[in-house]
Amino acid sequence: MPAGDTAAALVERLLQGDRRALAQAITCVENGETAAGELLAALYPHGGRAHVIGVTGSPGTGKSTLVGALARAYRGRGLTVGILAIDPSSPFTGGALLGDRLRMRDLAGDAGIFIRSMATRGSTGGLSRMAADAVHAIDAAGFQRIIIETVGAGQDEVEVARLAHTVIVVEAPGLGDDIQAIKAGILETADILLVNKADREGAEQTIAALRMMLELRNGTPAVVAHHGAMMAAPATAPSRQEDAWQPPLIATVATEGRGIAETIDAIEAHRAHLTGTPEGREAEERRAEAQLDRALDEALRRLLAEKVDAATYRQAVEDIARRRRDARATAEQLVELLRSRGD
Numbered sequence: 001m002p003a004g005d006t007a008a009a010l011v012e013r014l015l016q017g018d019r020r021a022l023a024q025a026i027t028c029v030e031n032g033e034t035a036a037g038e039l040l041a042a043l044y045p046h047g048g049r050a051h052v053i054g055v056t057g058s059p060g061t062g063k064s065t066l067v068g069a070l071a072r073a074y075r076g077r078g079l080t081v082g083i084l085a086i087d088p089s090s091p092f093t094g095g096a097l098l099g100d101r102l103r104m105r106d107l108a109g110d111a112g113i114f115i116r117s118m119a120t121r122g123s124t125g126g127l128s129r130m131a132a133d134a135v136h137a138i139d140a141a142g143f144q145r146i147i148i149e150t151v152g153a154g155q156d157e158v159e160v161a162r163l164a165h166t167v168i169v170v171e172a173p174g175l176g177d178d179i180q181a182i183k184a185g186i187l188e189t190a191d192i193l194l195v196n197k198a199d200r201e202g203a204e205q206t207i208a209a210l211r212m213m214l215e216l217r218n219g220t221p222a223v224v225a226h227h228g229a230m231m232a233a234p235a236t237a238p239s240r241q242e243d244a245w246q247p248p249l250i251a252t253v254a255t256e257g258r259g260i261a262e263t264i265d266a267i268e269a270h271r272a273h274l275t276g277t278p279e280g281r282e283a284e285e286r287r288a289e290a291q292l293d294r295a296l297d298e299a300l301r302r303l304l305a306e307k308v309d310a311a312t313y314r315q316a317v318e319d320i321a322r323r324r325r326d327a328r329a330t331a332e333q334l335v336e337l338l339r340s341r342g343d
């Protein structure tokens, strides 16, 4: 935190829309400063208004380009946008090719756009908590849409899905692992599926493969938009379950802005779908529960570190490694120790 600033003063400035205060608050969280807890607690009640969009998929599918195009389109509709890029090669922060960086440059000068990147630093769990905290801060600062970009590396997709209201999974032709990625269950987390680089050879096959998967999953014809025109199925496909959301499949060319308006429409339709429905409320509760579980894990670990010395902990690990005792029994014993040293 900046010297001479109190958490309360920083919160005050952030809530008034001071972008520097927002950047400083996120840095404070990233660095694990002691003031972070107080800061986040003060910000939390001011959030809950932003719609959070996760954009995930393999490297090179065009996620950063899409995020830039979506942000521009949202600005065109008069909405403010926060971008959280969890990707070291992001053109938002000086990575990637010069041409891509130039394409992103106009975004940086817009007061209605806040851009922040975070590095992966190894641990997935720590990153997703930091990303969640950053989202809360950007939300409290009043940005209306928050777009998170993550590189699809397995566990990350699941973690992003927990943060985002709307999850967009991006595929592209010619990467070879399309179907693998889908088999790995990514499709299950998708609220919207994009086939980007629809200008490339093989796009039709990728679209056809995804469409088949969607139809198998839904038991109904997929909703497909291709270059702005609906290819198949009516706009609202008859749903098996009356209220269930049917993930649309949209072909895009992010570099040319094609399919971007359709994607925004789909995001907003999903947002409307979640508002005031049991599905939306359940999703909100799942997110709250995931946050609570994670916070509890951390609090218990802190308590453990406080009450049980390192040697006892190492001994417990060794007991398990040498099969003297299983992990569950060992954990029970440590909890027993905590109880006896409770106060």
Ligand SMILES: Nc1nc2c(ncn2[C@@H]2O[C@H](COP(=O)(O)OP(=O)(O)O)[C@@H](O)[C@H]2O)c(=O)[nH]1
Pocket (backbone or CB within 6 Å): 058, 059, 060, 061, 062, 063, 064, 065, 066, 091, 096, 097, 100, 196, 197, 198, 199, 200, 252, 253, 254, 255, 256
């Ligand atoms: N032909 C074509 N190239 C694209 C498209 N979208 C992005 N690209 C290019 O693909 C490369 C990777 O894009 P990037 O957005 O960095 O992908 P990311 O790794 O998924 O974030 C860049 O050179 C982009 O200019 C598209 O729709 N068509």
Ligand SMILES: [Mg+2]
Pocket (backbone or CB within 6 Å): 063, 064, 065, 087, 089, 090, 091, 149
């Ligand atoms: Mg990227």
